[in-house]
Amino acid sequence: MNASLDGTDRQWSVSLIQTKMIPPRLPSGCVQRHALLERIRERPPRSITVVTAPAGFGKTTLLAGWREALLAQEHPVAWLSLDGEDDDPQLFGAYLVAALARASAEMACQAQQLLNKDALTPIKTVTSVLLNGIAACGRSVFLVLDDVDRLTAKPVLAIVSRLLRYVPENMLVLLGARGEPAFRLGQLTAPEKLMRINADDLRFSIDEARAFFDQTGTVPLDRTSVELLNGATEGWVAGLQLASLALKQVGDAARLANNLAGTSSGIDRYLNDTVLAHLPPPMLKFLMYTSILERLSPAVCNAIMGGGSGSGEKLDWLERHNVFIRPLDETQDWYRYHALLSEALRCRLIRLMPQQVPLLHHRASQWLAGARLWPEAVRHALAAGEFEQAAQWAENCAMEMLERGDPYALLGWIRKLPPDVVQGRLRLHLAKAWALALLLQTSSATKEIRVVAHELDRKRRDDPGKVDKAAVAEINAIRAMIAANSDDSERALELGRAAEASLVSVAPWVKRYAQTAQFCGLMYRGRFDEIRCIWNIANEQMEQSQQPMYSDLNRHAMYGHAALLHGELSEARRIFEEALERAENGLGHFSSCTVMVAGSLASIYYECNDLPRARKLIKGRTTIALEVSRLGALVRHTLATSRLLWRDGEKGAALAILEDGRQVAANRQWLRLKVACDAETVRLLLVDGNVARARQIADELSASVPMMCEGRAGSAVETWASYCLLQARVLIAEDHADEAVPLLERSLETVEPIGLRFHETVISVLLSRALEQCGASERALVALGRALCIGRASGMINSFVDEGQPVRVLLQRFRHVLGDVSNVETAYVDRLLAAFDDRCGSAAASSPSQSVKSVPMSSDVLSVRELEVLTCVGRGLSNKEIGRSLKLAPETVKWHLKNIFEKLDVSSRIEAVQRVFGSGDREGRAAM
Secondary structure, eight states: OOOOTTTTOOOBBOOOGGGGOOOOOTTTTOOHHHHHHHHHOOTTOOOEEEEOOOOSSHHHHHHHHHHHHHTTTTEEEEEEOGGGGOOOOHEEEEEEEEHHHOHHHHHHHHHHHHHHOOOOOHHHHHHHHHHHHHHHHOOOOEEEEEEGGGGHHHHHHHHHHHHEEEHTTTTTEEEEESOOOSGGEEEEEEEEEEEEEEEHSSSHHHHHHHHHHHTTTOOOOOOOHHHHHHHTTTTHHHHHHHHHHHHHHOOOOOHHHHHHHTTGSSHHHHHHTTTTGGOHHHHHHHHHHHTTOOSSSSSHHHHHSSSSSSSSHHHHHHHHHHOSSSSSSSTTTEEOHHHHHHHHHHHHHHHOOOOOOHHHHHHHHHHHHHHBBBBHHHHHHTTOHHHHHHHHHHHHHHHHHHHHHOOHHHHHHHHHEEEEEHOOOHHHHHHHHHHHHHTTTHHHHHHHHHHHHHHHHHHHHHTOOOOOHHHHHHHHHHHHHHHHHTTTTHHHHHHHHHHHOOOSSOOHHHHHHHHHHHHHHHHGGTHHHHHHHHHHHHHHHHHOOSOOHHHHHHHHHHHHHHHHHHTTTEEEEEEEHHHHHHHHHOTTTTTTHHHHHHHHHHHHHTTOOOHHHHHHHHHTHHHHHHOOHHHHHHHHHHHHHHHHHTTTTTTHHHHHHHHHHHHHHHHHHHHHHHHHHHOOOOHHHTTTOOHHHHHHHHHHHHHHHHHHTTTTTHHHHHHHHHHHHHHHHHHHTOHHHHHHHHHHHHHHHTTTTTOOOHHHHHHHHHHHHHHTTOOOOOHHHHHHHHHHHHHHTTTTTTTHTTTTTHHHHHHHHHHHHHHEEEOOHEEEEEHHHHHHHHHHHHHHHHHHOOOOOOOOOOHHHHHHHHHHHHHHHHHHHOHHHHHHHHOHHHHHHHHHHHHHHHHHOSHHHHHHHHHHOOOOOOTTTSOO
16 A cells, blocks of 8 residues: 655545445444334335434444345445545545445446546536436435535535435435534425434433343343433443443442433543543553544554554454444454544543644554545645645646546645645646636636746746746646637737747647647637648647547647638538547546537537437537536537527527526626627527517627727637627618628628638628618629538538528529529539428427416426516526516526526526426436
């Protein structure tokens, strides 16, 4: 279990403690609590049982006995003992999945894959996948969470609450706690599904106490003596065990019973008098020294005692003499002291030998680090006051954690360190900045980079000849990534080039992120040729690894996005299909990278009129996309999803996903996403004849977008194009096409020089409509011909079809002009007309409803006001518009939406609308 601890050993593994997923082994001759076990067995499906009692009442023993009885019936039973270290959502999620995987690998395999290979996937998604796996396994599943009251962090409590609220029908949960858990059990399940067992239920009866004394084999007792002792301890199991130990010295049950009265309030005294005072001095010293550990093994105890090899014998002696110790596994490699004994020993250690405490924690941390049990190693290092050591361990392996895409764990470790220790560590600040940038927390990432840059500048002034060039290169790479995430494509290009041009050798994954940032900038400069050149060189030099890398998949996604915008749909499709296969095989169906790639590929399938494949890619992934996708990928995912839903007659859901996109845009300050969602909302509103609301959206945007985007270079060009399309559609609907024409022509002059052929096609199609409405029929056909030329080369279909009947009429006239000549141009026009015919046929068959209608179940779940709010959501209204419609304050609307999401177990408007108003089969519940 030893390993190098110097700075060259940079492997980091947040090892899970396997014994936390195994209950303490039941002692031989353990008294069976038949009545309590029978009460638990009678619980209905999907129920929760909570056993709450102070230490020493046999809570864990009861739960372990229940587990053994279920295992005897060959049921899968998962066990998880919780402690303060589990107050981290990622770590708790990892333990939860691992515990259920031990019970049944099959039901937890998908969730396990996500956790092991894609730490960026939201933990809520992981638990949802886990619950779905349990529901689909076809067996009754049982979960025990012991010491659940030790969880206090809100994110972890939210996971547990959600788990309990949405327990599958084939699952039962038992909770063990010393006090009331921090979540409200009564709000998580129906009253008949919740059973409580408390300290009074756990108190031993006279018969159980007699069985206990008979099995301990200390001093023979008659029933009267048993009654005296059980009465004195009030049936408290730990008190009975103390009595059993004390009888060896006292011998008189009546005198002992008198002394034991009120034991629970004087446990320290009685542990001292009954247990500790009678131990040999070396054994007492061993107990005190090792009491700092949450769990013990002979090896770690040897290390704490300063060497030697006698700890195994001591642990075995303690178990044989019933000194409040239990083995945690069948092989007796790990033990745990009873909480009562552990607390008493620690108090005695601090009182009698305070100077030894830091040394003991130091020895523990060194051994645990050597065994790669990092959570415990860092905790003991901090307890020893060795903050620099804890920081060094985190710093040594921070970049490897990031390379495998594990920013949550890294940030968790850094949060544990004192700020002044982190302050002077540039590599740790760099790692933190990377982690925040990967999580799209751009403002926090920028703040961290400023700290590093300031420190580097200070060092450069102090010693001009000593510059950390590698750190400078990484700063540029992180800033390039932040710029790309902030939609500042020009700065992303500048910084990406600076990072890659550095002569310093940086990690390959850092270089890939720098190239991704360059792609972001180059695509809006019309330099797809340069993007392709970088791409080809990178592929020739790419290390041959079977393990998908986040940096590589992100670079794939950006390259595919650039190809899409430049009209290279076949190339984009190939790239996204390759990336999707790698991501699904390596990371899983619902991983963050898989979802990001799937949304972009779905938009291509939709454009090429391959609707079944597009639907398959979108299904169950939209909520995850809203949480984790980068800007370009989320634009494509949101628009494709909305159009698919509208095609399927789910108008409320189509508008709801666009509002979801607007909410993400507001939170992340992504103007390009907001305008794209607004433009699509306007298009759908006009299809439905709602010109007034479309005009309202157009007017609101006109106050800010031109000033921010018109005439600007970079990605602002795409935002400006979306804005021009939006305004032109409203003008056409208001019969002011003459005003729409110059706006669209200006937009064409912006996108055409930089090769945004996809946008050039869409704008040209709408321009042909506007020109036709103005009576300029010849010019309309010229504009349409321009769109057809690009569309034919790219394979675009639905950008024409979604413009509706006016474009169909124009296409028919264009086809008539072409005559009977058979060539690729006529074949393409015929294909478009056939797609129009197919859409008309499917629309007639589906006969979508024009308004949302509540399904009966909704009234049982949602209040009347909540249904009113959700009906407004189904109309695509924003929070502000809902407030105006229902005369509610914006904060009240947010509060209602939060309640709606919790009650329906959803995370987005689209899910809520589909759950209550729509069929819900498009998105499914796979990712909740």
